Amino acid sequence: MALLAKYYEKKRLMDNLSKELKALEDNDGLKKEIKFKDEMLALLKKHDLAFEDAFKVLATEDPSLTTVAGGRKSNQHKGKPRPLQTFKNPHTGEVVETRGANHKTLKGWRAEHGADTVRQWRQD
Numbered sequence: 001m002a003l004l005a006k007y008y009e010k011k012r013l014m015d016n017l018s019k020e021l022k023a024l025e026d027n028d029g030l031k032k033e034i035k036f037k038d039e040m041l042a043l044l045k046k047h048d049l050a051f052e053d054a055f056k057v058l059a060t061e062d063p064s065l066t067t068v069a070g071g072r073k074s075n076q077h078k079g080k081p082r083p084l085q086t087f088k089n090p091h092t093g094e095v096v097e098t099r100g101a102n103h104k105t106l107k108g109w110r111a112e113h114g115a116d117t118v119r120q121w122r123q124d
Contacts, residue, residue: 086123095123 024030044054082099089095089109096105109118 087118087121088123089121 044051049057085098087096087098087106087109094105096103098106106118109121
């Protein structure tokens, strides 16, 4: 009987999804988006352009589109890398080299000795 119950549950879910799909298909907004997509694809095909190439062409007018075309910004930094900083704990003699302030050991030192004190440990 468990199999029969599972069958009816799936059938009920399928009927609900079918109703939701029908409502979406009747939605004017969805119809407009589908029409737009089809026209865009036809235009790309007509001009023998790839999707990415079209965004590159559009980005010459609006540079903000480059992030849309790529999906997300690259992780490459455009500027100079941060300078290497060296800190030496006078109590333990431990040396930490880091390019940022988020270093685990530095955080521990700051919690124990205070940020101003740790700042003074910086080696130049």
